[in-house]
Amino acid sequence: MSGKSPWRWVPTLYVAEGFPYAIVTTLSVVLFKTLGSGFSDTAIAFWSSLLGLPWVLKPFWAPCIDLFGKKRAWILSCQALMALLLLLMAPALSFPSGMPFVIGLLFLAAFVSATHDAAADGFYIIGLSEHEQVLFSGIRNTFYRISQLVAQGVLLSFVFFLTKRWGISAQWAAFLAVSGGLFAALFSHHLFSLPQARTDLPQKGGPFREFARSFGESVLSFFRKKHIIPAILFLLFYRFAEAQLARVAALFLVAERVSGGLALDPAQYANVYGSAGMLSLLAGGIAGGILVAKHGLGRMLLPMALLINLPDAVYVYLAFAQPVSLWNVCACVALEQFGYGFGFTSYTVFMLHFAEDSGRFRTTHYAFMTGIMALSLMLPGMVSGALLEHMRFLLSRFAFLLPENCGNYELFFLWIMVCTIPSILTIFLIRPFIHPDFGKKAPEKK
Secondary structure (H helix, E strand, O other): OOOOOHHHOHHHHHHHHHHHHHHHHHHHHHHHHHOOOOOOHHHHHHHHHHOOHHHHHHHHOHHHHHHOOOHHHHHHHHHHHHHHHHHHHHHHOOOOOOHHHHHHHHHHHHHHHHHHHHHHHHHHHHHOOHHHHHHHHHHHHHHHHHHHHHHHHHHHHHHHHHOOOOOHHHHHHHHHHHHHHHHHHHHHHHHHHOOOOOOOOOOOOOOHHHHHHHHHHHHHHHHOOOOHHHHHHHHHHOOHHHHHHHHHHHHHHHOOHHHOOOOOOHHHHHHHHHHHHHHHHHHHHHHHHHHHHHHOHHHHHHHHHHHHHHHHHHHHHHHHHOOOOHHHHHHHHHHHHHHHHHHHHHHHHHHHHHOOOOHHHHHHHHHHHHHHHHHHHHHHHHHHHHHHHOHHHHOHHHHHHOOOOOOHHHHHHHHHHHHHHHHHHOHHHHHHHOOOOOOOOOOOOO
């Protein structure tokens, strides 16, 4: 690796990971809801979750990144293409029949972004030492989430404020155009700041049969890893509650009060996530990385599992109280986002730990884990809208146990608290084979 400091490229690299993911999987929910697309909550949750499919399937083309070309070249190519796709989405919203074209571009953007993620994660692994990987895990997670909150917070709010006299469709078009410009700027930055890693070399090429053999070997070697079953269960269920909450929380915040929501407009929604949420997530992610680096992964598993789950209770309060004050809503979102930023650190550090003995397939194995991570969000998210709409019917037999003013949102968020239980239990599956001091800085030799 060249002498360039990781601070020059790690934060911005993970901004480039999180920014398009926020647009494709999160802001698409608000876009469909506020544009009056005619989609029901069930349809919006289903299709916005299905847009995450490329992140699930990326392990099946991730070997191409190992076998062909340099990871640095893959990163730069994907960033340039992402800028183009975002710029193409903007004018499509101006046409009455442009929504199918936008949805198609969103699927393409998801594919490009997923490929970029696999290359970026591989570059992160080969470019940093074990201690640097752990130390920067909180930083990269934080900037990944900050980029999502900037996309759905600060930037969205700023663009909607400047274009408040325009129609909602024109406002969304302006946001996508500005997003494309910012992604072009990220490409320009990484063109000069991304270092040349000595180990960033493609594996030796060969005929298609050799490629197929290598790919099959990478797949089989992953599923033959020791402790693979508890590891997969952890990856699938650690965010079981969050996966359902993420879709419905966005719908809840912008839904009309008569239907149980908080009736935030897109600018207010952006302000909530772009101020209190962003700062709290930053604090949580950095604190998580520092504490894992200080105490090791093993000692931090339980505190992180509790803190990523228990703050979800703020949505139970918001649904029942329906506060009018944005300060009240911001405080609740801040608490939940701090817990998420803190608790998610253990998830990514675990993936680094599990890929440690993967040899030449470390990048591919890490991609498999991120694919499982995406699946753990996609499947619960796809059914979350249906659960929301039919919650009262599903719980009708237990109506006598519930308050009379329980609507679907109230019931759904109570259900989320039940879903935190399997999430917390998953840490006891992986704790027996986790090295307790993984990521902990070794004492300096005198």
